[in-house]
Amino acid sequence: MKRITYYSIQNVTESEKVGCWPQLEPPKRYWKVKNNYDDVLDYRKFPEVTPNLDNFTLKSIAKRTDVLSAEMQGVGGRIGMFVSEKFKGLVENYTLRDFRFYDCKLISSFDENFNKRENSELFHFNYLNFIHPTDIIDFKHSVFEDLKINEMVTIENEEERTMFLYPRKTNTKRNA
Structure with missing residues (x-):
């Protein structure tokens, strides 16, 4: 491999x-x-x-x-x-x-x-x-910084993402 x-x-x-x-x-x-x-x-x-x-x-x-x-x-x-x-x-x-x-x-x-x-x-x-490209992101296992409240958060999917969420740890889907 x-x-x-x-x-x-x-x-x-x-x-x-x-x-x-x-x-x-x-x-x-x-x-x-x-x-x-x-x-x-x-x-x-x-x-x-x-x-x-x-x-x-x-x-x-x-x-x-x-x-x-x-x-x-x-x-x-x-x-x-x-x-x-x-x-x-x-x-x-x-x-x-x-x-x-x-x-x-x-x-x-x-x-x-x-x-x-x-x-x-x-x-x-x-x-x-x-x-x-958001089709390869595993949102449930990624971490975003919420710039409004200055805290790390997770979200379920792309629809929950706002311009105030900055990716800190991004995981991809296994078969992407």
Whole structure:
């Protein structure tokens, strides 16, 4: 029988490694941007249109790492991450299911009033978008964090899942 190895990706929040968390700020008035991530990204399916993930800004005290954290309201932060070309190349060497990369342009820094600095630069990154097909999830044996009450909970099925439930331990069905 072929042995399968699983890897886990976790956020690093220690300031000595990332400078600050989150490292990126969403663009000003992103909710007015056509195809913004809140309108387009969904954990159950890929978007029909390309999400606009441009103009996130790297905080001036943040370190530019291969994976950049962003506090994205709504579903965006739950289903993907900003990654460098180097990280993208690494991921493409593995067999992954249900992911896509989207190109994006990020801004290198801004001042304390969120104004773009004169020495700012645009730099290329990628958004790694995951979807979580719910037909393979064993909800009864998975654990979710309920962000409203800050407690771990279990649910019976997809219909009970709300946007306030963040997966902490996800089990798959045996014959999926």
